[in-house]
Structures are given as C-alpha cells and as structure tokens.
Amino acid sequence: KNEVEQSPQNLTAQEGEFITINCSYSVGISALHWLQQHPGGGIVSLFMLSSGKKKHGRLIATINIQEKHSSLHITASHPRDSAVYICAASLYSGGGADGLTFGKGTHLIIQP
Amino acid sequence: NAGVMQNPRHLVRRRGQEARLRCSPVKGHSHVYWYRQLPEEGLKFMVYLQKENIIDESGMPKERFSAEFPKEGPSILRIQQVVRGDSAAYFCASSPWTASSDTQYFGPGTRLTVL
Numbered sequence: 203k204n205e206v207e208q209s210p211q212n213l214t215a216q217e218g219e220f221i222t223i224n225c226s227y228s229v230g231i232s233a234l235h236w237l238q239q240h241p242g243g244g245i246v247s248l249f250m251l252s253s254g255k256k257k258h259g260r261l262i263a264t265i266n267i268q269e270k271h272s273s274l275h276i277t278a279s280h281p282r283d284s285a286v287y288i289c290a291a292s293l294y295s296g297g298g299a300d301g302l303t304f305g306k307g308t309h310l311i312i313q314p
Numbered sequence: 315n316a317g318v319m320q321n322p323r324h325l326v327r328r329r330g331q332e333a334r335l336r337c338s339p340v341k342g343h344s345h346v347y348w349y350r351q352l353p354e355e356g357l358k359f360m361v362y363l364q365k366e367n368i369i370d371e372s373g374m375p376k377e378r379f380s381a382e383f384p385k386e387g388p389s390i391l392r393i394q395q396v397v398r399g400d401s402a403a404y405f406c407a408s409s410p411w412t413a414s415s416d417t418q419y420f421g422p423g424t425r426l427t428v429l
Contacts, residue, residue, distance in 0.1 A: 235417070235418065237420075243403060243422070243423055243425075244420070244422050244423070245405060245407075245420035245423075246420070247417045247418055247419065247420065250416065250417045250418075288356070288357065290357070301347055301349075301359030301360075301361075301362045301370060301372075301373060302347070302349070302357075302359060302418070303359065304349075304356045304357040304358070304359075305356065306355075306356040307356055
C-alpha cells in the first residue's frame, strides 16, 4: 500500500464546476505538497502546507493533520486547469531523507 | 531569475552506454533532489544532495546509478551501462531549505530513452 493515496485517479468535469481532489497518507508527515504536472510534463509546485488552509487565486488547499488528509479545491474550473495534480508528502524532517513521497496523481480534464 | 535548469531535455542512449543528466538549481538554493518518473507511473524519490554531500540516496538503485553536487557547477546524475528499464523522465528539484519547510522548484526534466 502506497503511503500517499489520492482520489480520484481520473476526473472529468465541465467548465465552471467546483473540483475537489483528495489525498490521504498513512504515516506522520512534516509537510504536504500539491504539484501540477502539465500535459507537456513540466511540474509546478502549487502549495506546501503543514496545517490549516492556503489559497492562491482559484486554488485552495487544506490539510487535517489528525485525520491525515488533505484536499485541493479548484473553484470556477477552466479548461486550462486540465493537468495531473499530484499530492506529495515530506515524511519526516531534519536529518532524514526529506525527499518527497508522491501519490499517483489525479488526471483532471475540464471540458468547455 | 532563472529557474531550475536541466539538460539535456531529451537523451537517447543505446544499452550499455552511459547517461549523464545535469541539473542547475535556482541560484542560491543549496538543496537538490532527483526524482524519476517511469512511464505510466508516479514520481519516485532517488537522492537528496547538498553541496558536496549526499544526504540521502535511499531511493537510488544500488548499482549503476550515482549522483554528485560539486562545490562548483551543476548536480550530475550518472547512469552507467544503461538498460531499457532506465527509460524514464528524470526530474531535478531545488529548494533553499529542506522539503519539510520549503517549496521545491522543479526543472523541466530530462527524458531518457534507452534503445
């Protein structure tokens, strides 16, 4: 079982819909990252959070440490939001690996 | 401000040859990470380096793979005697601090094809 699980694996929605992508993890983490991988393959970091909620434009990320769960929301979705969204966890901090452990990604398609 | 640069963007090698992948981190970033994305699979951590030091290579295959981040110049991921299973996209990321406390900035990746 992967330490970082995402759902859904694939999501197709109409333009304007509110999108939610979920991420759960099974071990303690020090930070959780949300990444966006474009169709061309490039990866952009969207958020890094260790508690609470962050917002950037139409994107919102939340994390519940007790429940080991994070969500990424997209409001007023647009076709240009079509991409693979990846949840990644930093499993421990300071002195350890600090490399990220990744979910398998959610392939999002927003249709006009 | 230049972001993370990787070269080459595409690399084709025949089985048994060596592949050298280069990564120049964001200026001022001293933490470099290498990740591999196999076809139809998710990203996997390979190695974490700071200048002149390998901090964690727990994700590196035991043989044929090595990485360095010298005092001067880019970080290098070296794959000796490549095999078809090494075909993948290799991403480098850098950060000013560790992944537990700061955003990672990803390069565009090097797509390695082994014939």
